[in-house]
Amino acid sequence: MKPIPQADHFPLIQRLTQACGGSYRPEQRRRYFITGPQWAAAYEGQAVFHAPTRPPIGFEDVIRRFAEIGIGYWCTHDTDVIPYDALFQDRQWEITGKIKESLDANGLKCSMVTTETFHHPVFAAGPAAEAPAIREYAKRRLANTVEIGHTLGAQFAVYWPGTLGYQVQGAVEETQTLQWYAEGLNHACETDIAVAARHNRPTLKHCLEAKPFEPAAEILLPTSDAMLAFISSGLLKHPDMVGLNPEYLHELMWGAAPRAALARALVCGKLFHFDINDGYRLKHDVDIGIGLINPLDWLCVLVLLRSHGYAGPFNLDYKPPRTTSQEGVFAVSFPTAVDRFITLWEMAGEVISDSVIKDATEALKAGGEPEDPSSAQSVFEAQRELLTLHELIAHRLFQILIGQHRGRTFSI
Ligand code: GLT
Ligand code: MN
Ligand code: MN
Numbered sequence: 477m478k479p480i481p482q483a484d485h486f487p488l489i490q491r492l493t494q495a496c497g498g499s500y501r502p503e504q505r506r507r508y509f510i511t512g513p514q515w516a517a518a519y520e521g522q523a524v525f526h527a528p529t530r531p532p533i534g535f536e537d538v539i540r541r542f543a544e545i546g547i548g549y550w551c552t553h554d555t556d557v558i559p560y561d562a563l564f565q566d567r568q569w570e571i572t573g574k575i576k577e578s579l580d581a582n583g584l585k586c587s588m589v590t591t592e593t594f595h596h597p598v599f600a601a602g603p604a605a606e607a608p609a610i611r612e613y614a615k616r617r618l619a620n621t622v623e624i625g626h627t628l629g630a631q632f633a634v635y636w637p638g639t640l641g642y643q644v645q646g647a648v649e650e651t652q653t654l655q656w657y658a659e660g661l662n663h664a665c666e667t668d669i670a671v672a673a674r675h676n677r678p679t680l681k682h683c684l685e686a687k688p689f690e691p692a693a694e695i696l697l698p699t700s701d702a703m704l705a706f707i708s709s710g711l712l713k714h715p716d717m718v719g720l721n722p723e724y725l726h727e728l729m730w731g732a733a734p735r736a737a738l739a740r741a742l743v744c745g746k747l748f749h750f751d752i753n754d755g756y757r758l759k760h761d762v763d764i765g766i767g768l769i770n771p772l773d774w775l776c777v778l779v780l781l782r783s784h785g786y787a788g789p790f791n792l793d794y795k796p797p798r799t800t801s802q803e804g805v806f807a808v809s810f811p812t813a814v815d816r817f818i819t820l821w822e823m824a825g826e827v828i829s830d831s832v833i834k835d836a837t838e839a840l841k842a843g844g845e846p847e848d849p850s851s852a853q854s855v856f857e858a859q860r861e862l863l864t865l866h867e868l869i870a871h872r873l874f875q876i877l878i879g880q881h882r883g884r885t886f887s888i
Contacts, residue, residue: 486803486807489803489804489807489808490807493807493808493811493812496812498815498819499811499812499815500546500814500815500818501546502543502544502545502546503546504546504818505545505546505547505548505814505815505818506546506547506548508548508790508817508818508821509548509549509587509787509788509789509790510547510548510549510789510790510792510814510817511547511548511549511550511551511587511588511789511790511791511792512538512542512547512549512550512551512791512792512810513550513551513552513791513792513793514535514538514550514551514552514553514556514557515552515553515556516792516793516794516795516796517533517538517541517542517796517805517806517810518532518533518534518538518556519795519796520532521797521798526798529798529799530798530801530802530805531802533802534557535550535552535556535557535574535575535578536574536578538550539575539578539579539582539584540578540582541806541810542582542584542810543582543583543584544806545806545810545811545814546814547584547792547810547814548583548584548585549584549585549586549587549588549789550579550584550585550586550587551586551587551588551589551590551630551632551634551791552575552586552589552590553589553590553591553592554589554590554591554592554617554620554621554624555592555595555596556592557571557575558571558572560596563617563620564616564620568620568624569627572624572627572628575628576627576628579628585629586625586628586629586630587630587631587632587789587791588625588630588631588632588633588634588683588749588789588791589621589622589624589625589628589630589632589633589634590621590633590634590635590636591614591617591618591620591621591633591635593614593617593635593636593637593639594636594638594639594691598610598613599614599639600639601639602637602639602640602641602653602692603637603639603640603657603660604640604653604654604656604657604659604660611656611659611660614660615659615660615663615664618635618660618661618663618664618667619663619664619667621633621664622664622667622668622671622680623667623671625680626671626672626675626677626680627675629677630680631678631680631681632680632681632682632683632721632748632749632788632789633664633668633680633681633682633683634683634684634685634721634749635661635664635682635683635684635685636685636687637657637684637695637696637697638687638690638691638692638695639691639692640653640657640692640695640696640697641692641693641694641695641696642692642693642694643692643693643694644693645694650696653696654696654697654706654709654711655711657696657697658706658709658711658712661682661712661718662712662713662714664682665679665682665712665713665714665717665718666713666714668680668682668717669714679717680717681717681719681748681749682717682718682719683718683719683720683721683748683749684697684703684706684707684718684719684720684721685720685721685722685723685726685751686698686699686700686702686703686720686722686723686726686727687723687726687729687761688726688729688730689729689730689760689761690760690761698730699726699727699730699732699737700720700722700726700727700737700740700741701737701740703720704720704740704741704744704746707719707746719741719745719746719747719748719749720741720746720747720748720749721748721749721750721751721791722734722737722738722741722747722750722751723750723751723752723753723793724750724751724752724753724754724766724774724777725751725753725754725755725761725762725763725764726751726761728755728756728757728770729755729757729758729759729760729761730758731757731758734773734777735773735776735777735780738750738777738780738781739780742780742784742786747781747786747788748788749788749789749791750781750786750788750789750790750791751791751793752766752790752791752792752793752794752817753765753766753792753793753794754766754767754768754769754770754774754794755769756769762795763793763794763795764794764795764797765794765796765809765812765813765816766792766794766813766816766817766820767816767817767819767820768816771816771820771877772873772874772877774820775820775823775824775827775873775876775877776873778820778821778823778824779824779827779828781824782821782824782825782828783828790817792810792813792814792817794813796809796810797809823876823877826876826881827873827876830872830876830881832868832869832872832881833869833872833873836865836868836869836872837865837869839862839865840862840863840865840866843858843859843862844858844859844861844862845858846858
């Protein structure tokens with residue numbers, strides 16, 4: 477086959493993307509609380525084994541391109557946009573002012589800010605290390621991010637304690653470290669109360685995000701469940717201000733059912749924010765775009781969230797693959813991820829109103845009437861036929877996923 481001339485590459489990608497069909501218009505996409513992280517769009521493809529495959533890109537371009545796609549909200553780490561030597565300086569506020577201008581000019585809102593407490597060597601021993609100076613520095617950073625968040629109009633702050641842990645055993649005392657970590661969060665919440673009052677705004681929703689396996693070898697808060705226990709441990713001064721930002725893949729990674737993890741957060745009233753992506757069980761954090769690996773599971777997740785009225789952000793925390801070009805990030809990766817989310821969300825609505833699933837679920841809930849309610853065998857026999865409906869519901873979900881409920885057929 478003849479090599480394709482360079483000039484034809486992007487037109488080919490555009491033609492095939494259009495041929496896929498099924499894309500939504502920017503104004504349709506903007507109806508959903510979909511948020512786009514600066515770091516996801518600016519991810520250059522680097523990793524422990526990988527050199528970058530894409531050039532750097534600044535917030536002006538990311539915000540502009542999110543706006544063109546119809547991603548209505550933007551979020552960032554402090555140091556995604558503010559270089560270390562500009563933190564706490566006038567320059568930080570100049571940059572923040574420029575971000576605000578970009579957001580306003582493009583009709584975007586800042587939904588969330590997060591503090592990077594894992595990349596710089598100062599956090600080599602984590603944000604709650606033994607040395608008071610490290611912890612004081614971490615507190616300053618958290619407080620600074622809260623101030624930036626209010627300046628940009630954010631509603632959420634996220635904390636990912638991936639370096640709260642250790643590589644070797646015995647040197648780090650876990651209970652003490654958790655106490656110190658709580659002090660950092662207490663400081664963020666207290667700063668927030670003061671700053672919010674000054675800005676005449678509600679306080680932020682502070683969201684903890686768990687990841688089980690990296691980058692620390694052992695992680696002190698590895699799962700959303702561990703974080704729920706931490707929130708209600710008594711160590712936090714404002715537990716009402718603190719909730720969760722579960723990430724779909726981070727729950728799947730340790731072998732959990734993400735939907736069950738989300739349900740546990742829901743019943744605690746702590747599902748504040750949600751990072752959406754995909755990947756594999758018991759592997760590292762591959763951060764693949766939503767729905768590419770587990771679409772059926774994703775459909776079920778969204779059924780749960782829709783039926784419980786979850787109204788928080790859906791944050792596109794995934795990594796465009798290294799094989800995708802810089803143009804491809806905005807022409808293919810982000811728009812298709814958004815569109816898969818919207819499709820799955822709308823399908824979840826179809827599941828909720830599907831008459832087969834409704835009737836089956838109601839029949840299961842009504843149950844059968846045993847002749848002898850005190851006999852296990854009798855109670856079991858009274859339900860035996862009805863329980864077949866579990867598998868029928870699963871089949872119906874599959875049909876909805878592939879469109880058979882709308883008459884899609886296959887000729888054989
Ligand atoms: C980091 C992590 C993500 C978190 C980000 C928030 S940082 O990239 O892997 O899952 O959401 O700090
Ligand atoms: Mn991840
Ligand atoms: Mn995440």
